[in-house]
Amino acid sequence: MRIRLLTPRWIGLHLVAVLAIAVCMGAGYWQFVRAQEPDRSEVSTPAQELAEAEPLDRVTEPGAYMPESDGNTAVTAEGTYADTPPLLAPGLSAGGEPGYYVIAPLLTAEDTAVVVNRGWIPRADGEDGVPDGLPEPPEGEVSVTGWLQPPQKNEEGYSPIDVPEGHVARIAPSVLVNTWPYRLYEGYVVLGEQEPADTAAEGAAVGLEPAPPPRPEEKISWNWRNVSYAAQWGVFGLAVVVFWVSLMRRELEDAAEGAEDGPDGGAGGDAPPPGPEGPAAEDGSPAEDGTPAGGGGTADGPGAEPAEAAARR
Numbered sequence: 001m002r003i004r005l006l007t008p009r010w011i012g013l014h015l016v017a018v019l020a021i022a023v024c025m026g027a028g029y030w031q032f033v034r035a036q037e038p039d040r041s042e043v044s045t046p047a048q049e050l051a052e053a054e055p056l057d058r059v060t061e062p063g064a065y066m067p068e069s070d071g072n073t074a075v076t077a078e079g080t081y082a083d084t085p086p087l088l089a090p091g092l093s094a095g096g097e098p099g100y101y102v103i104a105p106l107l108t109a110e111d112t113a114v115v116v117n118r119g120w121i122p123r124a125d126g127e128d129g130v131p132d133g134l135p136e137p138p139e140g141e142v143s144v145t146g147w148l149q150p151p152q153k154n155e156e157g158y159s160p161i162d163v164p165e166g167h168v169a170r171i172a173p174s175v176l177v178n179t180w181p182y183r184l185y186e187g188y189v190v191l192g193e194q195e196p197a198d199t200a201a202e203g204a205a206v207g208l209e210p211a212p213p214p215r216p217e218e219k220i221s222w223n224w225r226n227v228s229y230a231a232q233w234g235v236f237g238l239a240v241v242v243f244w245v246s247l248m249r250r251e252l253e254d255a256a257e258g259a260e261d262g263p264d265g266g267a268g269g270d271a272p273p274p275g276p277e278g279p280a281a282e283d284g285s286p287a288e289d290g291t292p293a294g295g296g297g298t299a300d301g302p303g304a305e306p307a308e309a310a311a312r313r
Contacts, residue, residue, distance in 0.1 A: 004255050005248055017244040024237030028230045035226035047213045048074040050192050053145050056185070060148070062112045066186035068150050072213050075189060076145045079108040081137040084180065086118070088167045089152075093120050094212050101211055103171055103188070104137055105180050106144060113180065115171060115188035116144055118198070119208030135198040135208055146192040147213040 004010070053074035060066050081104050088100040099122040105113035118137065151172035168175050173184040190213050198208065 004251060010251070013244075013247065017240060020240045021237050024233045024240065028233030028237065031226045031230035031233060035223045035230065047072045047147055050074050050145050056108070056114060056148070056189070060185060060187065062183045062185050064186060066148075066150050070148060070187070071150050073148045074145070074192075075148045076143065077106060077108055077114055077189065078141065078143050079106045079113075080139075080141055081105070081116075082107050082113060082180070082182070085166060086134060086137075087176075087179065088121075089169070089171050090167075091120060091211065093122070093209060097122060099123050100167075101171065102134060102208060103168075105176075105182055105184075106142070106189075107182070111183055112185075113182035114185045115173075115176060116146070117149075117171065117188055117190045117211050119191060120211045121208060137198060138194075138196045143195045144189060144191060145194070146189040148187050149190055149213065150187050 005014075051074075053076045056075045056077040059070060059073055059075055084105065086102050086104045089103055091099060091101040093099055099120055101120055102118045103115055104118060106116045107113050118135075121134070149171075151174070152170040153172075154170065163169055168179070171188050173186060176184060190211050192210075
């Protein structure tokens with residue numbers, strides 16, 4: 001009976017079932033792996049060595065979209081700092097202390113600039129929290145080497161309107177384009193090395209601390225949406241297996257019932273054919289009790305009278 005599961009029709013069904021199971025397993029595994037990957041809005045690559053820095057123009061262009069995968073790429077840029085007051089953006093130090101990032105535009109062309117995060121300063125006790133006497137950027141041509149970062153995103157979904165003068169809500173071209181009249185790169189550079197170095201301001205209360213590039217998240221952060229997708233693909237694959245097995249089982253049961261019924265549909269298939277009904281056939285063959293066919297009685301009966309009459313005559 002099992003040979004019925006190897007007919008061309010069933011071979012096609014087997015192939016379809018195996019293919020469906022493979023697709024469900026592959027899609028479920030892919031979603032499970034995706035569930036452990038960091039969010040696309042976060043920098044997931046480690047900081048590149050500054051010795052491997054590439055020219056900024058080879059990595060990105062002014063106004064071009066910068067993917068998060070380019071974050072922490074070591075770049076170098078040459079130009080002059082614009083003659084504008086520095087701006088302060090809220091940020092954390094390497095130890096997690098709140099303070100400000102000091103940013104300034106570096107002119108790489110006549111009307112093009114890249115934002116440079118020159119370093120971090122702590123909050124002061126004044127009304128605006130800004131210490132007096134920030135270090136001034138060097139004058140003339142400078143060479144900046146650092147790590148390219150994507151623009152900071154608005155996590156709260158809105159931009160505050162009460163930002164003090166000289167401050168910005170975040171480091172992003174969409175915010176700075178209204179302050180600086182330059183074509184800006186999509187990302188900004190976290191300063192690693194600079195030649196020549198900054199000039200210390202007279203009476204400066206604090207110096208700029210390096211602002212290290214963000215480190216990728218080392219622990220696994222589960223994306224539960226992708227986990228649910230993986231579970232759904234697993235359920236689909238299990239349903240295919242159950243449906244496949246049920247079809248094969250039904251086919252074998254139907255084959256077993258057909259074998260019990262026999263070729264003519266009877267109970268056992270071995271019953272003898274029925275015998276002739278009524279008196280013996282009229283073709284002259286004797287009946288089962290030995291009585292000649294066509295006779296109306298025995299030798300002493302009415303059928304013998306014509307022969308006795310002939311003998312007497």
